[in-house]
Structures are given as C-alpha cells and as structure tokens.
Amino acid sequence: MTGVFRRRVFLRQVEPKRRYDVVIIGGGVNGLSLAYNLAARHGICDVAVFEAGYIGAGASGRNTQVVRANYNTPENVPLYKASLGIWRTLSQELDFNIQFSTQGELDLCHTTDSLEVERDKSLLNQAYGVQTDVVTPEEIAHINPLIDLTAGGSFPVLGASYHPPGSTARHDSVVWGYASAATRLDVHVHEGRGVTGIRVDGDGCTGIETDAGPISAGAVVSAAAGWTSIVAGMAGLKLPISTHPLQAFVTEPYRHLLDGLVSSMDLYVYISQTARGELLVGAEILPYNTYSTRSTFDFLSEAAKRSIQILPFMARARALRQWAGLCDMTPDSSPILGETEVPRFFLMAGMGTWGFKGSPIFGRTMAELVATGRTPELIAPFAPDRFERDRMVPDAASAGTH
Numbered sequence: 001m002t003g004v005f006r007r008r009v010f011l012r013q014v015e016p017k018r019r020y021d022v023v024i025i026g027g028g029v030n031g032l033s034l035a036y037n038l039a040a041r042h043g044i045c046d047v048a049v050f051e052a053g054y055i056g057a058g059a060s061g062r063n064t065q066v067v068r069a070n071y072n073t074p075e076n077v078p079l080y081k082a083s084l085g086i087w088r089t090l091s092q093e094l095d096f097n098i099q100f101s102t103q104g105e106l107d108l109c110h111t112t113d114s115l116e117v118e119r120d121k122s123l124l125n126q127a128y129g130v131q132t133d134v135v136t137p138e139e140i141a142h143i144n145p146l147i148d149l150t151a152g153g154s155f156p157v158l159g160a161s162y163h164p165p166g167s168t169a170r171h172d173s174v175v176w177g178y179a180s181a182a183t184r185l186d187v188h189v190h191e192g193r194g195v196t197g198i199r200v201d202g203d204g205c206t207g208i209e210t211d212a213g214p215i216s217a218g219a220v221v222s223a224a225a226g227w228t229s230i231v232a233g234m235a236g237l238k239l240p241i242s243t244h245p246l247q248a249f250v251t252e253p254y255r256h257l258l259d260g261l262v263s264s265m266d267l268y269v270y271i272s273q274t275a276r277g278e279l280l281v282g283a284e285i286l287p288y289n290t291y292s293t294r295s296t297f298d299f300l301s302e303a304a305k306r307s308i309q310i311l312p313f314m315a316r317a318r319a320l321r322q323w324a325g326l327c328d329m330t331p332d333s334s335p336i337l338g339e340t341e342v343p344r345f346f347l348m349a350g351m352g353t354w355g356f357k358g359s360p361i362f363g364r365t366m367a368e369l370v371a372t373g374r375t376p377e378l379i380a381p382f383a384p385d386r387f388e389r390d391r392m393v394p395d396a397a398s399a400g401t402h
C-alpha cells in the first residue's frame with residue numbers, strides 16, 4: 001500500500017481503438033476481473049472493457065458482499081474454495097484495500113428438511129477441505145447470543161451449519177481495485193459506451209458495434225449479467241437464462257454488535273453488519289422477470305419482519321436505504337463460463353446470486369481459456385453447452401432460490 005492515505009483513482013479517458021485483441025462487454029466485477037487477469041497473468045494488455053453506464057452500475061455495486069465456499073455440489077465447492085483462496089490476498093494483489101473481513105457464517109434451520117440439507121452440505125464441504133460444521137441450538141447460542149432461537153416464538157431453530165471461512169468484501173472497492181489494476185496494465189475501460197451489436201461472419205465472432213462505430217476483436221466476452229440474454233441475442237444466441245430482481249436494504253449505522261453473517265434457510269433472509277456499522281439485509285430473488293431496478297415496500301416490510309424474528313434487537317434499528325439489482329438465473333443455479341457455439345464469442349454469465357464471490361476465480365480461469373484456448377478443469381463443468389448435453393450442475397439450495 002502506498003502511504004496511509006487512500007489512493008485516489010481515476011480511470012483514464014481514451015477514445016476506443018478500431019481493434020483490440022479482446023473486447024469485454026460489461027464493466028462489473030467479472031468483466032474487470034477478466035480484464036485484469038488477461039493483462040496480469042497472460043500479458044494480453046490490448047484489452048478493452050465496454051460499459052454502457054459506469055463501472056459497478058450493475059449487480060456488482062448492489063450486492064450484499066457475501067463471500068463463502070459452502071456450496072452443495074462436487075463441481076461448485078472446489079470452484080468457490082479456489083475463489084476464497086484468491087480473496088484472502090486480493091488487496092495485496094491489486095494494491096487496493098477491498099476491506100476483506102472473515103467473521104463466519106451461520107445458516108439457521110427451522111425444519112428437519114433444511115437441517116438434512118445442511119448435514120449433507122457439511123459432509124460434502126469437509127470432503128473438499130472446506131470447513132462447514134453442523135451445530136446444535138446450544139452451540140448457536142454460544143457462537144451468536146443475539147439470535148432468538150425461537151424465531152419470535154413461532155419457528156424454533158433446530159440447528160444450523162456454521163462456516164467459519166464466511167467473509168465479506170466491500171463491493172465497490174473490489175470493482176475499483178480490479179479497474180485500477182487493469183488500467184495500470186494499459187487495459188482500456190470505456191464507460192458510457194454501450195455495445196449495440198456483435199459482429200459475426202461465417203468463421204465466428206469478429207467484433208462489436210458501438211455508437212462510436214464498429215470495433216474488431218480477436219475475441220469477445222459477454223460479462224453483462226442481467227443483460228446477458230440481450231447481448232447474446234446480438235450474436236444470434238438464445239440462452240436458458242432469465243433475469244430476476246433481487247433486493248436489499250441497510251439500516252442507519254450503529255456501533256459494531258453483529259459478528260459474521262446470520263442467515264435463515266427457511267425464512268430466506270440474511271443479515272450482516274458492514275464496516276460502516278449499517279445492518280445489511282438480503283432475501284431471495286423475486287419470482288418474476290424484469291429489467292427494472294425499482295425496489296418495493298413489500299420487500300422492505302417482509303425482510304425487516306423476518307430479520308426481527310431471528311435478531312430481535314433489529315426492531316429498534318431504522319431502515320436507511322433500499323435498492324434492487326438484476327440476477328441472470330440459470331436453470332441449475334450455476335454459472336455459465338466458456339466459449340459459445342459462435343467461435344471466439346465467450347460467456348461469463350449466469351452469475352445469478354453468486355457472481356460476486358466467484359469473480360476472482362471466474363476472471364482467472366476465463367482469462368486462461370481466452371488466452372490459451374484450453375479450458376481449466378475447474379470450469380469445465382460450467383460450459384455453455386451443458387444444457388443441451390444434459391449435464392446440469394443443480395445447486396438451487398446454495399443460491400437461495402429453492
């Protein structure tokens with residue numbers, strides 16, 4: 001780190017060139033992680049990120065910052081375990097304080113069914129070297145005495161899984177950390193430059209269309225998350241992705257009182273406290289499709305009610321701000337990472353409710369694929385053609401969508 005002062009970072013404004021080796025569509029955490037990894041690990045610096053709005057304008061600047069590896073399938077656990085490994089030293093790697101903090105995660109179960117799911121998860125996690133333990137109500141009271149084990153008297157907690165590596169990182173710092181590290185390596189980040197078309201000829205993808213004219217590219221990667229279906233449609237592809245809104249709210253800031261993340265597997269709510277002291281509350285995705293990011297009073301009142309059921313002190317907290325973001329959900333609740341049937345057009349998509357925690361490993365592995373043409377073993381199960389090959393990686397329980 002340079003000195004004790006926060007470094008002031010500005011993105012260099014440059015006119016887009018007429019050609020790049022790699023063009024990335026979308027300036028969220030995944031597009032920027034890919035850009036950084038291409039330049040830092042493979043020496044591919046002739047890279048441009050085209051962002052329709054501002055960097056972090058999508059879900060990357062709106063998420064609830066949870067980073068964890070306690071997933072439910074043999075494909076997902078090693079993937080998020082590898083990501084967690086990168087998170088731990090990402091501030092040093094990017095030379096930017098991303099405010100990574102490990103405080104543990106408690107997933108409360110109020111039914112025998114959810115406790116069974118957590119037991120299976122714990123065994124699978126342990127088999128892959130990820131610490132997730134099933135704990136009793138007495139142990140929960142010891143880990144976090146603030147939890148009401150009766151959930152308001154109506155929904156007693158039967159047990160929980162406890163994941164000590166559960167962490168958070170400041171979302172906009174991660175976006176800016178990747179963007180500034182990539183631009184130091186001469187990557188171009190173009191804000192306010194929407195991609196309006198994808199150029200495809202008989203041999204595959206040859207570039208993009210923008211309001212500044214056509215730009216040719218050796219490879220094009222869509223990292224447009226909630227807008228993936230629209231972008232893929234520009235290349236003539238129809239994907240099994242649907243876009244859903246996900247909401248969150250924060251309270252006014254209070255002194256630090258909540259350690260770690262507390263979630264309820266049956267009430268579909270999760271709570272943490274930010275470094276600023278706000279209580280940050282998230283819930284499940286809404287069932288309908290929309291591109292609107294309007295937040296609703298129904299969400300606020302319902303999520304607040306469920307939070308108070310498990311953490312009664314929250315009844316005295318004052319809600320400060322609420323918002324919504326878009327999630328690109330896949331049929332199996334797992335990401336899509338790989339080259340499409342259009343040669344040299346790649347997808348870093350299906351980011352759903354998990355794309356923040358995965359971004360370090362998604363960027364690293366996709367950079368290897370784009371740079372070398374070889375698919376890293378970790379992401380082989382997440383190829384775009386897995387749906388037609390009937391090789392899905394079903395993990396709705398981890399995504400909070402069941």
Ligand SMILES: Cc1cc2nc3c(=O)[nH]c(=O)nc-3n(C[C@H](O)[C@H](O)[C@H](O)COP(=O)(O)OP(=O)(O)OC[C@H]3O[C@@H](n4cnc5c(N)ncnc54)[C@H](O)[C@@H]3O)c2cc1C
Nearest residue numbers: 026028029030052058059060064066195225325355356357
């Ligand atoms: C409320 C909420 C809570 C969440 N909580 C968590 C969490 O705790 N942990 C977790 O792991 N994940 C969480 N997620 C999911 C996570 O935030 C996303 O999966 C992740 O941020 C996706 O990042 P991205 O870079 O792929 O996409 P985004 O950040 O959405 O970026 C896509 C970008 O593409 C741009 N774009 C779209 N179309 C075009 C175009 N035609 N041309 C150029 N640019 C375009 C958009 O402007 C946008 O900036 C949450 C999401 C929400 C909404």
